[in-house]
Amino acid sequence: MTVEISFRRLLADTERRFALDVAFRSTSRRVVLYGPSGAGKSMTLRAITGLLTPDEGRIVVNQHVLFDSMLGVNRAPQVRKVGYLFQDYALFPHLTVAQNVSFGMRTGILNPRRSSMPEAAARWIDAFELGAVATHYPSQISGGQKQRVALARALAAEPDILLLDEPFSALDPPLRARMRSELAALQSRLDLQMLIITHDPADVEALGEHVLEIRDGRIFSDSMAAGG
Amino acid sequence: MGIWFPLLLSLKVAICATALNLLLGVAVAFGLSRWRSPLRDLVDSLLTLPLVLPPTVLGYYLLVLLGRRGVFGAWLERWGINPVFTWEGAVIASTLVAFPLIQKAARAAFENVDPQLESAARVLGLPERAVFFRVSLPLASKGITAGALLAFARALGEFGATLMIAGNLPGRTQTLSVAIYAAVQAGDDRGANILVVVASITCVVVLLIAGRLAPNRSRVPVS
Numbered sequence: 305m306t307v308e309i310s311f312r313r314l315l316a317d318t319e320r321r322f323a324l325d326v327a328f329r330s331t332s333r334r335v336v337l338y339g340p341s342g343a344g345k346s347m348t349l350r351a352i353t354g355l356l357t358p359d360e361g362r363i364v365v366n367q368h369v370l371f372d373s374m375l376g377v378n379r380a381p382q383v384r385k386v387g388y389l390f391q392d393y394a395l396f397p398h399l400t401v402a403q404n405v406s407f408g409m410r411t412g413i414l415n416p417r418r419s420s421m422p423e424a425a426a427r428w429i430d431a432f433e434l435g436a437v438a439t440h441y442p443s444q445i446s447g448g449q450k451q452r453v454a455l456a457r458a459l460a461a462e463p464d465i466l467l468l469d470e471p472f473s474a475l476d477p478p479l480r481a482r483m484r485s486e487l488a489a490l491q492s493r494l495d496l497q498m499l500i501i502t503h504d505p506a507d508v509e510a511l512g513e514h515v516l517e518i519r520d521g522r523i524f525s526d527s528m529a530a531g532g
Numbered sequence: 533m534g535i536w537f538p539l540l541l542s543l544k545v546a547i548c549a550t551a552l553n554l555l556l557g558v559a560v561a562f563g564l565s566r567w568r569s570p571l572r573d574l575v576d577s578l579l580t581l582p583l584v585l586p587p588t589v590l591g592y593y594l595l596v597l598l599g600r601r602g603v604f605g606a607w608l609e610r611w612g613i614n615p616v617f618t619w620e621g622a623v624i625a626s627t628l629v630a631f632p633l634i635q636k637a638a639r640a641a642f643e644n645v646d647p648q649l650e651s652a653a654r655v656l657g658l659p660e661r662a663v664f665f666r667v668s669l670p671l672a673s674k675g676i677t678a679g680a681l682l683a684f685a686r687a688l689g690e691f692g693a694t695l696m697i698a699g700n701l702p703g704r705t706q707t708l709s710v711a712i713y714a715a716v717q718a719g720d721d722r723g724a725n726i727l728v729v730v731a732s733i734t735c736v737v738v739l740l741i742a743g744r745l746a747p748n749r750s751r752v753p754v755s
Contacts, residue, residue: 408656
């Protein structure tokens, strides 16, 4: 499992000119991109998912070339097999928990049915202890449950890598600690490569193995956590 | 003078016009909500024109366009189609007049859909078509329904443009509002009174049905 990123993108509007120039390579299962807000963390994730197109560079995940400006490769977000946990989870408000989890399992024009759910979705619902709220809508469940739904939804699509955008910022502080250890346990169990972006040193402490610090659109420091 | 024919014709015309507008208005609204171009404002103004132009002007444009010697009418004539003085002509008039109501409502609804939800669907592997049908459209459905109800009400009461293109042929193209005008013109006060009461009751009934149909977003757990 390797993630290899090197790209440049100039973002300019009337108020701000921001040059993103990010390069790093990691074989760690727990990569943390750490830095203040506005440093370009979210933009980096968006570039990996394909929602943002770099001006130039190369993005390779698990030997799959997702973007390469030299070779003219720019794969659509749909085929990148990248899991993305949005900062506020981006759950579909018109669909139940079960429908949200099975959302990416079928790519036709109809949403999963409310009454039945695929076997694989049921397994994820069980794994995340969401059985009791499977028929609830996102507006009816707690913050911690929302995060589990978003994780289950991303993982049910069987991604090569899971990107997490400030995964705990939407939670109350007491819940954060619990969800951090849940996430760490999940990562060990699934043996999945995760790339977490955060501005919270506690996240780095709990989840970082390979820690990259980003400032003003550039990687500022690169270190492996001791004993990680 | 019959009440049923004008009433049923008005309902038929309004239903057809609303159905057409649901397809046209939603398609145009979605396209416009995604279109980044300096021409957008101009196109938007042109599409809003039916809302501000006098209906008789719209009817006149339709006659010029669709009449036997009109630009488009001459072409239709070759296929044996002539919408002037037909109920289908009334549908075209009502569709045109009510179009901005549904287009504007649908566009506001599409622009209100959180783009992040659409991004989430893409990252989960959905092609653009599926993103539209499974995320954008359902999340905009409330606004679209509201626009459709307004468009229906507007089509039901359409008078000016309808009179211009479909005329006032009792038993063929005479809708409720045209029939009321005709009754008053003919000095038939009793007929006019009945028709006016029928029109008023119809509108109240439509509003009541609308209230029932409006989607209720306060979800209740099913478990």
